[in-house]
Amino acid sequence: MTQPILVAQGLTKSYGTTRALDDIILTLFPGESVAIMGPSGSGKTTLMHCLSGILVPDTGSVQLNIGDSDSIDLPTLSEEHRARVRRDHLGFVFQEGLLLPELTAQENAALPLMLSGVSRSTAQHHARQWLSTLGLDGMFERRLGELSGGQVQRVAIARAQVAEPAVVFADEPTGALDSETSKTVLTALLNTTVGQGRSLVLVTHDEDVAARCQRLIHVRDGRLVSDSADTAGVNR
Template sequence: MTSSPVLTASGLVKQYGELRALDDVSLTIRAGESVAVMGASGSGKTTLLHCLAAVIAPDAGSIVLSAPGTAPRELVGLSEGERARVRRESLGFVFQEHLLLPELTAVENAALPLLLKGMRRPDAERHAAVWLAALGLAGLEGRRIGQLSGGQAQRVAIARAQVTGAPVVFADEPTGALDSATSSEVLDALLRATTGQGRTLVMVTHDADVARRCSRIVRVSDGRIVGDSARDAAEPARPASATPEAAPLWPAPAATSAQAPTSAPTSPSTSTEATR
């Protein structure tokens, strides 16, 4: 059965001086898809990602976000403050350089989106710790970012992107700064934490091996979509642990009202060895 659209872009145009970064781009992304956006430097792929993610506004066109449980919302025409609210409430982000705050611990970084939504710190950090454990980082919650490896830090970033239960996660070269083995482990975690839970992943990547792990590849050139391959038989995400049965039970979305839940969600134990 075809899933319902979560993002629908129509006729997107973005101009930077003489350069037309997006030229009449239309794209529908459905719930549960993992979409790899590929293209050469300057092709417009990052501009497309930023428009879809409400980071920047296109000069023309329409972007409708249809998050589960909410009415479809037109993103074009929103103020900067309104776009920031959409990003905070409905979207998650993972970047190449993780963009974590070095003065904070792993659990404090992962809990930030919940704190911004009004959850009390003890409850936010308890829920974030469950996500860190589910991503193989149990026991590392109190470490600062400089004490983590690149792969561990990127998994903290994945926890931060997922801790609110965002239905759509955008990733900009999430494995670009990692070696091949660590890249595979981080991608495993990212796919399991998003599409493995029925959420949607939209990812810019230069890496063809990374793109092949996604259910769909969109190719961009000169500001236009020149290829769109929905693939029915994508390679399944491999579990990060050695045994598939050890894959974690992912946390439920956190309640963010002033009255926080009385107990944190539980998760089966996972390996605390995360060397990359």
């Protein structure tokens, strides 16, 4: 049986009197793509942030199993240690990219490696490889204002993938794109994660985007109300 890459148990999170997460249980396996859907305010982004260590849940555990090392329980780590885990083992793609406009495409893509202590030349070499894989040859020195929306998102994907993370988290990665560009960006994201045996957790409002993931989860009022892996009778 395949060992899961991530196991969340009993996650709760409240903001004042609002229960954003209510006893969430979720298991993610290597090479799996999971779409999380739900209405605005349902808790889906809070769930993604707790799974990735951006937020600490009020209760519950998030076990991350990386390589041959012991599992890491993200909520028990210090903020500094969680940041290091995110930098070294997780990747992120957001709706607006959240790239640095003063940097070039290759500098943006190389940033995670440089923050981990990799030399500038080596980091930029790996960044150029990823940008080329994503169809951005000849655009290494361009700044964000010189790129289209779809190209910017592919730079964001290169940045997310450059450290070869175990899991990539994507929050509405195609939300600001037209339908054709959305398809191109999503294909690139899937090919560079699931296509390489890594896992993808994707938050989306778009049913067409969700349909391209292997597994669909619905969240409502902070609770996980359906999981297609259950209905499909998945046996790992």
